[in-house]
Amino acid sequence: MPRDLDALPKAHLHLHFTGSMSIASLQHLAELAGIGLHDSLVDAEGLLVPPGQRGWYRFQRLYEMARQVVCSEQAMRYIVAQAARDDAAEGSRRLELQVDPxxxxxxxxxxxxxxxIILDEARRATDATGVQVAIVVAASRVRHPLDARTIARLAARHAGENGVIAFGLSNNERAGVTADWEPAFRIARNAGLPGVPHGGELLGPRHLRQVVEHLNPSRIGHGVRSAEEPRLLDELVAAGIALEVCPASNVHLGVYREAGDVPLRTLIDAGATVALGADDPLLFLSRLTDQYRLARDDLGLGDHELAELARSSIRASLASEEDKARWLSEVDDWLREPEPSDAG
Structure with missing residues (x-):
């Protein structure tokens, strides 16, 4: 019997604010707001787009429907607190939650x-759960790049260990021209905020090169399509750019036909720093530990390889070196535990 993956210490670096909810949480907030929910949001069937079809617009429509219930300070605080509790149950030591305010x-x-409000609740959730909850502020590709500069200035004003820890760019990779967001990332970088934009999921290596060239990322949200161009992947490895890989998301959005097609092992074998993330559990019905379980069951990774993925997530986090060292030691402890016996 394999080791318990919920007990594996790990960091969670790719989770979106509204998308972090469970169906039960969504229903609770909808009841508080007096808002009815479409059956597609509560039918316990994850969004699944056939490979080769454009599924992003279906995903975005459902996400916008879910976001309607987040219409009060109480709802916002509830989401942060619940995300921390969920991560605590899955062995997460640090959650870097991404939000477009x-x-x-x-x-x-x-x-x-x-x-x-979000920063204040992140501090409370950290104290309540023991999971370090940090906030990544992200602009959106479907809004004007000038809006991103406003968001970046706001993030810069709140930059710091107990404030905003990074600046991202999310939403449809096909929208806009990547270079147009360069000024916003420069504003954030001048305030000491690393760039963690999305890229390389819906679009391939050419798009990833634009993200690297114009946004100077420390990490890339997804980046999984770098496996299609070994030279690019080698360059990402050499530059120390970590990849936030979300296997279930890749399959549900039709990037790959099935979990076994996700090129996680290709990325690992190339030396990439990979941090597994859940992305949007509300729509994909797959949380953080599920990503490690997928890596074990569908991609054939053993416990030592899974432990190294957990280490990579910790190293790629923006936590202090002291905290990272403690959590890495806890991963070693997990591996030292004997494998559970099948004997009853």
Whole structure:
């Protein structure tokens, strides 16, 4: 019997704010808001797009429907607190939760109050659960790049160990021209915020090169399509750019036909720093530990390889070196535990 993956210490670096909810959480917030939910959001069947079809718009439509229930300070705080509790149950030592505050600002009096609520609840959730909850502020590709500069300036004002820890760019990779977001990332970088933009899931190596050239990332959300061009992958490895790989997301959005097609082992064998993430559990019905279970069951990784993935997630996090050292030691402890016996 293999070791318990929930007990494996790990860091969670790719999780979106609204998408972090469970169906039960969504239903709870919908009831509080007096909002009805479409059957497709609560039918316990994850979004699944056939390979070769454009599934992003279906995904985005469902996400926007879910976001309607996040219409109060209470709802925002609930999401942060529940995300921390969920991560604690899965052995996560650090959660870097990504949010675009402009989506929630109209309900709480503006951008600054929205971010301040989230940061305050992140601190409370850290104390309550023991999981370090850190906030990544992200702009959206489907909005104007000037909006991203506003978001970046807000993030910069709150940059710091107990504030915003990085700046991202999310949503449809096909939208906009990557270079247009370069000024926003420069604003964030000048404030000491690393760049963690999405790239290389819906689009391939050419798009990834644009992300690297113009946004100077420390990590890339997804980046899995770098496996299609070995030279690019080698360059990412040499530059120390970590990849936040979300296997279940890749399959549910039709990037790969089935879990066994996700090129996780190709990335690992090339020396990439890979951090597994759940992306949007609400729509994919797959949480953090499920990504490790998929790596074990569908991609054939053994416990030592899974432990190394957990180490990679910790190293790629933006936690302090002292905290990283402690969590890495805990991964070693997990491996030293004898494998459970099948005997009853």
């Amino acid at each position: 402009s989506s929630y600002a109209p309900h709480v009096g503006g951008l600054a109050p929205a971010l301040e």
